[in-house]
Amino acid sequence: MYLGSVGSSSQAGREDLNPVVLYPWRQRSSGGLSRVKRDWIIPPIRVLENSKQVPENLVQIKSDKIFTGEVIYKLEGPGVDQDPKDLFEIDDKTGWIRSMIPLDREKNRSFTLKAFALSPSGERLENPSTIEIVVLDQNDNRPNFSQKEFSGSVSEFSVPGTSVMSVTATDADDPTTDNAILSYSIIGQESIPPLRINKTMFGINNETGAIYTRDVGLDWEVVKGFRLTLQVADMSGMGLISLANAVIHVTDINNNPPQFAPDLYTMSAVENKVDFVIGWVNATDNDEPGTGNWETKYTIAKGNPSRNFAIRTDPVTNEGILSVVKALDYETQEVYTLTLTVENVNPLSIKAPKDPVSSATVVVTVVNENEAPRFNKDPIEIVVLESVDPGTLLASNIAYDPDNAKLKYDILRDPEGWLIINHETGEIAARKPFDVRSPHVKNNIYNAVIRVTDTDAGGISTTASLVITLRETNDFFPQLFPQMGTVCSESGRETSGLFLSAVDEDLPPHAEPFTFQLQDINVSANWTIIQVNETHAVLRPLVELEIGEYAVTVLVTDSGTPSLGAYAQVNVTVCLCGKDGECKTEAAAIFGTRVGVSFIALLVIMASIALLLLLLLLAVAVGNCRRHHMKKGEGLLVGESDEDIRDNVLNYDEQGGGEEDEVRQHNMLQLAENSYLVTSSGKQPLRKDYPDNLPSPSYPRKPPADPTDIEDFINDGLEAADHDPNVPPYDTALIYDYESDGSLAGSLSSIASASSDGDQDYDYLNDWGPRFKKLANMYDPR
Numbered sequence: 052m053y054l055g056s057v058g059s060s061s062q063a064g065r066e067d068l069n070p071v072v073l074y075p076w077r078q079r080s081s082g083g084l085s086r087v088k089r090d091w092i093i094p095p096i097r098v099l100e101n102s103k104q105v106p107e108n109l110v111q112i113k114s115d116k117i118f119t120g121e122v123i124y125k126l127e128g129p130g131v132d133q134d135p136k137d138l139f140e141i142d143d144k145t146g147w148i149r150s151m152i153p154l155d156r157e158k159n160r161s162f163t164l165k166a167f168a169l170s171p172s173g174e175r176l177e178n179p180s181t182i183e184i185v186v187l188d189q190n191d192n193r194p195n196f197s198q199k200e201f202s203g204s205v206s207e208f209s210v211p212g213t214s215v216m217s218v219t220a221t222d223a224d225d226p227t228t229d230n231a232i233l234s235y236s237i238i239g240q241e242s243i244p245p246l247r248i249n250k251t252m253f254g255i256n257n258e259t260g261a262i263y264t265r266d267v268g269l270d271w272e273v274v275k276g277f278r279l280t281l282q283v284a285d286m287s288g289m290g291l292i293s294l295a296n297a298v299i300h301v302t303d304i305n306n307n308p309p310q311f312a313p314d315l316y317t318m319s320a321v322e323n324k325v326d327f328v329i330g331w332v333n334a335t336d337n338d339e340p341g342t343g344n345w346e347t348k349y350t351i352a353k354g355n356p357s358r359n360f361a362i363r364t365d366p367v368t369n370e371g372i373l374s375v376v377k378a379l380d381y382e383t384q385e386v387y388t389l390t391l392t393v394e395n396v397n398p399l400s401i402k403a404p405k406d407p408v409s410s411a412t413v414v415v416t417v418v419n420e421n422e423a424p425r426f427n428k429d430p431i432e433i434v435v436l437e438s439v440d441p442g443t444l445l446a447s448n449i450a451y452d453p454d455n456a457k458l459k460y461d462i463l464r465d466p467e468g469w470l471i472i473n474h475e476t477g478e479i480a481a482r483k484p485f486d487v488r489s490p491h492v493k494n495n496i497y498n499a500v501i502r503v504t505d506t507d508a509g510g511i512s513t514t515a516s517l518v519i520t521l522r523e524t525n526d527f528f529p530q531l532f533p534q535m536g537t538v539c540s541e542s543g544r545e546t547s548g549l550f551l552s553a554v555d556e557d558l559p560p561h562a563e564p565f566t567f568q569l570q571d572i573n574v575s576a577n578w579t580i581i582q583v584n585e586t587h588a589v590l591r592p593l594v595e596l597e598i599g600e601y602a603v604t605v606l607v608t609d610s611g612t613p614s615l616g617a618y619a620q621v622n623v624t625v626c627l628c629g630k631d632g633e634c635k636t637e638a639a640a641i642f643g644t645r646v647g648v649s650f651i652a653l654l655v656i657m658a659s660i661a662l663l664l665l666l667l668l669l670a671v672a673v674g675n676c677r678r679h680h681m682k683k684g685e686g687l688l689v690g691e692s693d694e695d696i697r698d699n700v701l702n703y704d705e706q707g708g709g710e711e712d713e714v715r716q717h718n719m720l721q722l723a724e725n726s727y728l729v730t731s732s733g734k735q736p737l738r739k740d741y742p743d744n745l746p747s748p749s750y751p752r753k754p755p756a757d758p759t760d761i762e763d764f765i766n767d768g769l770e771a772a773d774h775d776p777n778v779p780p781y782d783t784a785l786i787y788d789y790e791s792d793g794s795l796a797g798s799l800s801s802i803a804s805a806s807s808d809g810d811q812d813y814d815y816l817n818d819w820g821p822r823f824k825k826l827a828n829m830y831d832p833r
Contacts, residue, residue, distance in 0.1 A: 128164035188225035234288030239280030305344035343397035353390035430516035525611025531619035539628035548591035561611030762820030
């Protein structure tokens with residue numbers, strides 16, 4: 052093992068920094084018996100930054116082994132072959148390490164490199180060794196403030212030592228050296244506005260940069276702020292320096308209470324008006340405008356018990372705006388004296404003077420004007436019975452005039468004319484009873500409009516609504532429907548009975564529920580009435596009654612107070628019913644009864660026989676009349692020829708009309724009957740002007756004895772049909788159908804079929820009345 056050669060004089064001159072020769076691969080012996088390889092701790096190589104002597108030899112490395120061949124030295128790491136490259140190099144033969152350019156500690160504080168000892172063939176002769184190069188700092192960086200201008204604030208009247216703000220600065224040099232030790236100072240002070248304060252008001256901690264107050268006398272009303280010039284220097288204040296500014300604002304505190312100027316105001320206000328301004332009041336405040344220390348709030352402390360006045364603050368001018376929010380009345384009070392106080396929005400500071408709250412007096416004079424009359428109530432509400440007596444007083448003392456003027460009353464709207472008013476006193480009375488069923492009454496309420504006018508100049512008017520609530524009275528009797536009908540004679544039938552209903556023109560609670568009663572004791576023995584619901588009942592026989600007509604008296608009573616009742620006679624026809632509960636025909640009743648023919652059925656049979664005999668006699672009489680007219684050339688159907696309408700027909704004498712005459716007579720009668728008696732297999736509409744189940748009237752069955760009586764015969768039949776509830780209405784189109792087979796009346800076309808129309812004389816058709824007018828016109832030869 053051996054040491055390298057001594058370096059040059061330049062290295063010798065720096066023995067205090069680094070050793071001249073390094074043996075990074077040196078080995079030590081232990082006790083002289085054996086050799087143990089150990090790593091030496093190699094001290095770092097120190098290099099000053101910003102050195103101008105480049106390239107510069109830093110240190111030489113050697114191996115202490117003896118090699119037979121040449122040794123080549125190599126260097127690797129940051130600053131050599133890694134970024135930042137080309138800062139260092141090594142002489143591969145001598146092992147000298149050199150710096151190639153000036154170093155900058157602020158960019159690279161140290162470098163860690165690897166040294167190699169190689170054979171010419173590249174074989175490692177030694178293990179790699181680590182070499183560290185440290186760059187030594189120089190004071191080549193000025194300290195810098197973090198801001199060019201700092202801003203802070205301090206309240207006025209702050210005591211000395213009050214912290215205001217802190218400033219900071221930095222230095223890029225090595226913080227472990229004096230090059231980075233900073234010192235702060237204030238080198239200038241200027242008041243805002245200038246020259247207001249000349250003494251030094253602020254100090255700064257030279258180590259921390261904290262600014263604080265040094266003296267008293269900060270008053271916002273005098274000075275608004277300060278501009279300071281700051282300095283920072285490294286090397287504990289002896290090195291490089293930098294400057295900056297600091298602006299300190301003096302903030303206002305609420306140390307000035309507002310004051311009224313002036314403290315007496317006079318205003319006027321017109322009565323009966325609201326929400327209008329009557330004046331402004333002013334208060335001054337020396338604190339900073341636009342802040343809560345300057346903004347004021349006004350209060351009406353006295354003289355406003357009814358809350359007629361209100362005051363608010365104008366946010367721009369800080370003035371108080373006084374207004375009327377509730378109508379004033381000249382007749383009640385002519386002058387108001389108000390006491391106002393004023394305060395700041397923010398509370399006063401403890402440093403403010405202890406003066407009382409400022410106040411002002413406002414005298415408000417009320418201006419009188421002609422006022423409109425006033426109703427005591429609007430609307431005027433009245434509750435009255437609908438059956439009130441005419442002349443009944445409904446309302447009085449309804450209005451008054453604030454100016455005590457004479458009033459005139461009238462009614463503007465009374466659609467039914469139910470009211471009357473005294474034009475001088477305003478008393479409202481009923482002209483006539485009310486009617487709750489009037490179209491102008493809605494939900495039992497009748498509305499009218501009353502007007503009152505003063506008699507002063509101008510005649511100001513006021514209107515009010517009159518709302519009359521009508522109470523229903525029981526003034527209508529209930530009515531019973533229907534008053535006729537049919538029931539089955541069998542009392543045991545469940546369907547036997549006549550349904551009755553009641554109606555009442557009164558409104559609840561004076562109408563339903565109704566009560567149905569039978570008043571006659573004798574009737575109650577045969578009949579009973581059963582309540583179905585509030586408006587309906589069933590009249591039903593208790594025993595099996597004979598077929599016929601019965602009159603039953605029913606009492607129907609409403610639920611009014613007091614209740615009203617009405618008697619109604621119900622005409623009930625008792626009949627035999629089939630299985631379907633409908634009344635049978637007379638023939639079916641006769642043959643279907645199990646107890647024989649009743650007296651009424653017998654009368655019907657006898658009347659039918661008599662009617663047939665009467666018709667037979669009428670036919671004979673008509674035949675005789677015809678033969679009498681034919682002898683005079685005025686027969687019913689006579690041709691111009693002497694021969695009869697049939698070749699083989701002979702003229703009969705006075706004793707008989709012959710077969711042909713009877714046939715013709717029968718045809719004419721049948722035509723007359725068919726003009727109003729029509730049978731139909733279709734279902735005809737029902738009549739609605741008659742109750743259901745009423746019996747049909749008797750139709751005329753007596754044939755006319757003379758052709759001139761056919762008109763009366765037909766009119767009687769039509770009148771009976773018009774009043775028949777069981778046939779379609781008279782103005783309903785009938786549905787015709789095939790009647791039946793075996794009619795005794797032949798076709799009308801057979802009449803005088805052997806003769807032409809010109810051979811016949813149809814003038815006699817004009818004698819049959821207006822019903823046959825159209826038929827006569829059809830055969831008129833003209």
